[in-house]
Amino acid sequence: SKYAAGYARAGADVLVGMTDNAWFLSPLAHEQDLLVATMRAVETRRYLVRAVSGGVSAVVAPTGRVLARLDSGVDGALVESVLPMSGNPPGPAVGRALYVVAAVLVALSLAASARGDGVGR
Known part of the structure; x- marks a missing residue:
């Protein structure tokens, strides 16, 4: 925070x-x-x-x-x-970019999962 x-x-x-x-x-x-x-x-x-x-x-x-x-x-x-x-803590230095990258990765993962592109299929 x-x-x-x-x-x-x-x-x-x-x-x-x-x-x-x-x-x-x-x-x-x-x-x-x-x-x-x-x-x-x-x-x-x-x-x-x-x-x-x-x-x-x-x-x-x-x-x-x-x-x-x-x-x-x-x-x-x-x-x-x-x-x-x-x-100095690294979190504020990175700023919100880290959260945006994490959100994009989660969204891509969910989209791949919904399409059935999972590993081992």
């Missing part, structure tokens, strides 16, 4: 997010929210520490790997080491 990238450009060396996801009605929504948050770690190349009430708390590496997690409804604490990261 523009906020995470802005914080990274301003010198944030670790991303920390706190939220309350108790209003999510589906467990799948908790997983989707974690996946979206994971993208913030990847696009900024920063560790992400999430403390979520009523959702999935996690520590995510800059590679997108979830290092530790605490699922919704589970009492506990996460203990994980993170390294402060620096430098």
Whole structure:
């Protein structure tokens, strides 16, 4: 997001997010929210520490790997080491072009799939 990238450009060396996801009605929504948050770690190349009430708390590496997690409804604490990261995040430098290329590739893949041009046919 523009906020995470802005914080990274301003010198944030670790991303920390706190939220309350108790209003999510589906467990799948908790997983989707974690996946979206994971993208913030990847696009900024920063560790992400999430403390979520009523959702999935996690520590995510800059590679997108979830290092530790605490699922919704589970009492506990996460203990994980993170390294402060620096430098300008690559995501904003690439801009929206990356998203456009990804969207085109998905559209082409869906079109090929609909025509039955899959591998092994």
